[in-house]
Amino acid sequence: MTLPYSTEPRTWDVIVAGGGTAGAIAGIAAARAGARVLVVEALGSLGGTGTNAWVTPLMRNVSAGQNLNRGLTDELKARLRARGDGATDAGGNDNWFNPEGLKVVLEQMLLEAGGEVLYHTQVVAPLVAEAQPTAHRAPPPAHLTALVLHNKGGLQAFHAGVFIDATGDADVVARAGSPFHAGDEDGVHQAMSLRFTLAGVETGRLTAFLGEHGQPQASPDFLHFWMVWGWNSSLEPLFREAVTAGVLEERDGDYFQGFSVPGRPGEISFNCPRIRADLNDGANPWHLSAAQTDGRAAIDRLTAFCRRYFPGCEAAYIGTVAPMVGVRETRRIVGEYTLTVEDILDCRRFPDSICRNHYPVDIHSVKGGARLLHERDGTAPYFAPDAYHEIPYRALVPVGLRNVLVPGRAASSTFEAQSAIRVQQNCHTMGEATGIAAAWAARDHGGEVRGVDVAALQAEMRRLGHVI
Ligand SMILES: Cc1cc2nc3c(=O)[nH]c(=O)nc-3n(C[C@H](O)[C@H](O)[C@H](O)COP(=O)(O)OP(=O)(O)OC[C@H]3O[C@@H](n4cnc5c(N)ncnc54)[C@H](O)[C@@H]3O)c2cc1C
Numbered sequence: 117m118t119l120p121y122s123t124e125p126r127t128w129d130v131i132v133a134g135g136g137t138a139g140a141i142a143g144i145a146a147a148r149a150g151a152r153v154l155v156v157e158a159l160g161s162l163g164g165t166g167t168n169a170w171v172t173p174l175m176r177n178v179s180a181g182q183n184l185n186r187g188l189t190d191e192l193k194a195r196l197r198a199r200g201d202g203a204t205d206a207g208g209n210d211n212w213f214n215p216e217g218l219k220v221v222l223e224q225m226l227l228e229a230g231g232e233v234l235y236h237t238q239v240v241a242p243l244v245a246e247a248q249p250t251a252h253r254a255p256p257p258a259h260l261t262a263l264v265l266h267n268k269g270g271l272q273a274f275h276a277g278v279f280i281d282a283t284g285d286a287d288v289v290a291r292a293g294s295p296f297h298a299g300d301e302d303g304v305h306q307a308m309s310l311r312f313t314l315a316g317v318e319t320g321r322l323t324a325f326l327g328e329h330g331q332p333q334a335s336p337d338f339l340h341f342w343m344v345w346g347w348n349s350s351l352e353p354l355f356r357e358a359v360t361a362g363v364l365e366e367r368d369g370d371y372f373q374g375f376s377v378p379g380r381p382g383e384i385s386f387n388c389p390r391i392r393a394d395l396n397d398g399a400n401p402w403h404l405s406a407a408q409t410d411g412r413a414a415i416d417r418l419t420a421f422c423r424r425y426f427p428g429c430e431a432a433y434i435g436t437v438a439p440m441v442g443v444r445e446t447r448r449i450v451g452e453y454t455l456t457v458e459d460i461l462d463c464r465r466f467p468d469s470i471c472r473n474h475y476p477v478d479i480h481s482v483k484g485g486a487r488l489l490h491e492r493d494g495t496a497p498y499f500a501p502d503a504y505h506e507i508p509y510r511a512l513v514p515v516g517l518r519n520v521l522v523p524g525r526a527a528s529s530t531f532e533a534q535s536a537i538r539v540q541q542n543c544h545t546m547g548e549a550t551g552i553a554a555a556w557a558a559r560d561h562g563g564e565v566r567g568v569d570v571a572a573l574q575a576e577m578r579r580l581g582h583v584i
Pocket residue numbers: 133134135136137138139156157158159162163164165166169171172173174175237238239240282283284285287308309310311387441442443444523524525526538539540541543
């Protein structure tokens with residue numbers, strides 16, 4: 117039987133596994149650096165958690181009044197604003213965006229750069245070349261030759277010189293047999309959330325209500341309101357009343373947060389519901405599936421709550437339930453360097469820095485509440501308003517593999533450190549660094565990512581607008 121598409125074997129310089137927050141940017145950067153690039157994505161659009169899990173806005177990462185993530189992040193924001201899908205508020209925060217617009221912008225940027233994308237395709241496992249031990253030393257890091265993919269065409273092996281594992285879960289690294297960390301000291305992960313939107317909201321009336329109830333808003337176009345049990349939110353009495361009335365369950369108040377979305381008037385994006393505590397492993401297919409069910413039921417309760425208790429929401433309806441469960445943390449590679457919370461608190465600098473961060477340690481714990489290490493909490497150098505720490509290139513290089521890089525939330529870091537560096541803008545910058553490095557490794561070093569001249573990479577990133 118002949119299949120109506122080409123099954124000719126093809127090879128690329130760089131294959132990016134997962135076209136999400138870091139992976140899409142990595143693909144664009146690698147293509148702009150001259151590589152033949154394929155981005156393989158399980159779903160039908162780029163952007164990952166920032167689009168398909170509907171995580172908006174970008175969290176701020178500012179030090180001394182300056183945004184620490186530049187380069188392609190700046191270009192994304194400019195393109196989003198130009199099409200009405202991005203906005204800057206009166207306080208100068210330019211991180212507001214519409215996830216549906218971001219899907220379009222990322223795809224345009226990848227294709228314009230000459231990159232290719234293969235949607236609806238799952239990365240199954242890498243093919244690993246046999247390492248050749250010598251008489252005198254341990255085997256060198258293993259070399260991946262291909263990724264086995266699954267899609268409507270069946271199982272296929274796609275070859276490349278360098279692979280970027282941007283699956284968020286380090287799927288490629290884990291299946292290559294390389295070590296990884298997962299969860300906290302007990303193996304317990306941060307909470308997952310299934311994000312959703314309510315459309316048909318009269319935002320003027322909602323704004324007035326929030327103002328009268330202790331959460332004044334600068335503008336009805338940039339709403340941000342929240343409630344977490346025990347965090348002194350002015351909306352807590354309302355939640356208590358709703359729990360007593362049987363509209364909400366107690367756990368619906370573990371984390372509740374709403375945001376405006378540019379380009380979508382009358383729509384509010386919610387950073388909730390939080391998924392049941394025992395379902396916390398996003399790399400466990402049963403947890404992931406049950407999270408969808410659990411989240412949908414909670415969205416139904418939260419919708420009823422908003423309609424009943426928030427003026428302006430009486431006729432609101434569910435606009436979107438994110439097609440992807442929001443997963444904060446699963447596997448994290450063991451890299452050539454593992455970033456720690458001490459590195460963060462001490463504002464550690466690294467000679468091979470590729471990114472600066474001042475976003476706080478932010479753990480959505482399933483062991484009770486949430487934890488945010490914030491300026492007001494301490495006197496460590498990190499808490500100064502002009503502080504930042506750096507992320508080294510080595511944190512993106514998995515031990516035991518010679519032609520693989522891992523940007524994004526699976527970068528090598530402890531549980532606490534990951535909770536700080538995982539925000540989207542850092543994932544962009546890590547993605548951009550790995551995209552350029554992968555293109556250079558494929559072109560000049562036979563795929564060896566440790567062969568890349570990191571000083572030249574830093575100079576190139578500065579040329580592209582980064583502050584590193
Ligand atoms: C609920 C929630 C709220 C958050 N809030 C904020 C916030 O307000 N602002 C902020 O800046 N950050 C926030 N974050 C953090 C941030 O969004 C994520 O850490 C970041 O987007 C992760 O980026 P990534 O590239 O590592 O992974 P992802 O963006 O998740 O990308 C992984 C991609 O790989 C694909 N993929 C996975 N496995 C495979 C496979 N085997 N084969 C093929 N494709 C695969 C996925 O479909 C996805 O597209 C939040 C996270 C969550 C979960």
